[in-house]
Amino acid sequence: MxxxxxxxxxxKGDTExxxxxWNTYYCQSNIISAEGKLYGKYCKNRFCTLCCSIxxxxxxxxxxxxxxxxxxxxxxxxxxxxxxxxxxxxxxVKLLQGFSIIxxxxxxxxxxxxxxx
Ligand SMILES: [Zn+2]
Numbered sequence: 001m002x003x004x005x006x007x008x009x010x011x012k013g014d015t016e017x018x019x020x021x022w023n024t025y026y027c028q029s030n031i032i033s034a035e036g037k038l039y040g041k042y043c044k045n046r047f048c049t050l051c052c053s054i055x056x057x058x059x060x061x062x063x064x065x066x067x068x069x070x071x072x073x074x075x076x077x078x079x080x081x082x083x084x085x086x087x088x089x090x091x092x093v094k095l096l097q098g099f100s101i102i103x104x105x106x107x108x109x110x111x112x113x114x115x116x117x
Pocket of ligand 1: 028049051
């Protein structure tokens with residue numbers, strides 16, 4: 001994927017993005033061993049799957065003590081295209097409605113699974 005993005009950046013002449021994509025392409029490709037430990041360089045780009053997984057783990061650990069108190073935790077991400085400021089209120093209402101539908105479906109699915117077992 002990153003090589004395809006590199007091609008697009010080259011076509012557009014965007015050298016800043018090309019550098020970012022190269023950093024991601026080589027993310028953790030050189031591992032150095034010193035004093036019994038391994039060291040490498042992370043690119044820290046948002047589109048790097050490795051760096052994103054590390055960032056996600058850090059965020060989960062940050063909230064883990066709170067999440068552990070929940071009875072049935074689920075991780076849900078809702079994404080939409082950005083909208084104009086005058087449509088923001090409507091968009092938030094629609095997202096909350098969507099989240100309610102997801103929650104109700106989840107409750108129904110869990111109930112059906114419990115009834116089957
Ligand atoms: Zn990376």
